[in-house]
Amino acid sequence: MGVIITEYPQFFKTTILDWKKLLKLNNYKYIVVESLKFLVESKRIKLFAFELMENHLHLIWQMIGGVKPADVQRDFLKYTAQQIKKDLVKNHKAVLEQFKVGAKDRQYQFWERNVLSIVLRTDKVFK
Numbered sequence: 001m002g003v004i005i006t007e008y009p010q011f012f013k014t015t016i017l018d019w020k021k022l023l024k025l026n027n028y029k030y031i032v033v034e035s036l037k038f039l040v041e042s043k044r045i046k047l048f049a050f051e052l053m054e055n056h057l058h059l060i061w062q063m064i065g066g067v068k069p070a071d072v073q074r075d076f077l078k079y080t081a082q083q084i085k086k087d088l089v090k091n092h093k094a095v096l097e098q099f100k101v102g103a104k105d106r107q108y109q110f111w112e113r114n115v116l117s118i119v120l121r122t123d124k125v126f127k
Contacts, residue, residue, distance in 0.1 A: 007069060009048060009062040009126055013116040014077065016055045017099055017109050022084065024054040031083045032057060035076055044072055060120070073115060081110040 016022045023029055029052055036059075039045045044067045048060040063069050085108055088096035101109045120126040 007063040007067075009046075009060055009120045010069060011116075011118040011120060012059040012061060012073065014057050015112040015115075017101075017112055019055045020098060021054040022095075022099075022110065023052060023057070027087060028084050031080050031087075035080050035083075039072065039076065060126075069117065073117065077111045077115075081108075084110055 023032065032052060036045075036047055036050060039061075040047050043065055044063065046062045046064055048062070049058075050060070051058040061072075063072055085096070085099075088099075096108065099108045099110055101107070103109065
């Protein structure tokens with residue numbers, strides 16, 4: 001049986017907090033790429049394209065198998081943040097302090113909360 005497509009493709013943009021150049025380091029790029037690879041291999045998304053810059057990320061992806069976009073976005077951002085934090089705690093404590101926030105639900109924040117997600121409903125918009 002084939003994969004069930006329930007969502008349109010989406011353009012997705014997320015930014016590192018305050019546009020800091022955290023993704024300049026290769027090991028953090030690797031965390032992002034490996035997370036995307038996991039989402040593809042676990043058949044949660046179809047990934048059409050991505051562009052990874054030192055302070056933000058663009059994706060064109062599509063949720064598959066009844067997976068909700070908000071769930072994948074949340075899981076992706078949370079997992080990558082946890083992995084980046086783990087490395088910063090171990091190897092770059094001074095850099096970690098740049099991401100300290102006064103939020104009730106977290107001590108550190110790496111991704112901006114306001115992501116951009118645009119549904120690509122037609123072939124013309126997609127291209």
